[in-house]
Amino acid sequence: MIATSACSTCLRPTTRREWIQRLAMSSTAYTALSGWWSPTAAEATPPPFSEQLRLDIRAFPSLDLNSGSAIISYNGGMTNILIIRESETEFVTLDPTCPHAGCLVNPYSIATNTIFCPCHSSIFDIHGQRIGGPARTGLLPYATQLEGAYSLSIEISGFVHRIDEITQASSSRLRLQFPTMPNCQYQIRWSSDLTSPFIETSFSITEEGLADQTIHLGSGTPATVYVDKTGNAGFFTLELLVSQSA
Numbered sequence: 001m002i003a004t005s006a007c008s009t010c011l012r013p014t015t016r017r018e019w020i021q022r023l024a025m026s027s028t029a030y031t032a033l034s035g036w037w038s039p040t041a042a043e044a045t046p047p048p049f050s051e052q053l054r055l056d057i058r059a060f061p062s063l064d065l066n067s068g069s070a071i072i073s074y075n076g077g078m079t080n081i082l083i084i085r086e087s088e089t090e091f092v093t094l095d096p097t098c099p100h101a102g103c104l105v106n107p108y109s110i111a112t113n114t115i116f117c118p119c120h121s122s123i124f125d126i127h128g129q130r131i132g133g134p135a136r137t138g139l140l141p142y143a144t145q146l147e148g149a150y151s152l153s154i155e156i157s158g159f160v161h162r163i164d165e166i167t168q169a170s171s172s173r174l175r176l177q178f179p180t181m182p183n184c185q186y187q188i189r190w191s192s193d194l195t196s197p198f199i200e201t202s203f204s205i206t207e208e209g210l211a212d213q214t215i216h217l218g219s220g221t222p223a224t225v226y227v228d229k230t231g232n233a234g235f236f237t238l239e240l241l242v243s244q245s246a
């Protein structure tokens, strides 16, 4: 279950400009077979890592250096994760919700080698273990692995990010279905082949409507959107918008 802050009045205000970037890497390949769009054999089953949040660390400059950290949120600020670069190849990811009363802790401090909660001064080490203060337990850790040079994979129970199904809605239109998490913003991208850039694709939420929307706001229930066909084969990717607050 994804933890959310239990103490809304204790939340540390965002002191830096928030910015949004795309969290992709849930691409699903579909090709036209006999006039129908069907999953390729390799993609016939949902990707095995659908509960893994994957991000490109190059998008977060504060993670460039060892001991650098970043607090990232992906549903309008209600769900946060604290990522810390422990070494060249090792990263730590924690739920930054303080177990004392639910405040958002500060990023990792290189000066003190600790994580500090500004509400009542609980202190944690780089792995989230409690060092002092009123919190009785540590910060919840998430299994994290660097895959290749830049792709960080974080296992979060309940995290969902995949396209479940693409079917032909009409001769010119495709129907895409995917599960959503509440308040999360999604975009659809398309590429004719995996070597071409993925292009932002507008969609409609009705079968007959104008495909003029670019962001879908998740409600926690499965989404159905309609895109105009481009060519006879291609690859779609579902992107989740995330922001960095510190």
Ligand code: FES
Pocket: 010, 098, 099, 100, 101, 102, 103, 117, 118, 119, 120, 121, 122, 133, 134, 135
């Ligand atoms: S909420 Fe963190 S120390 Fe009280």
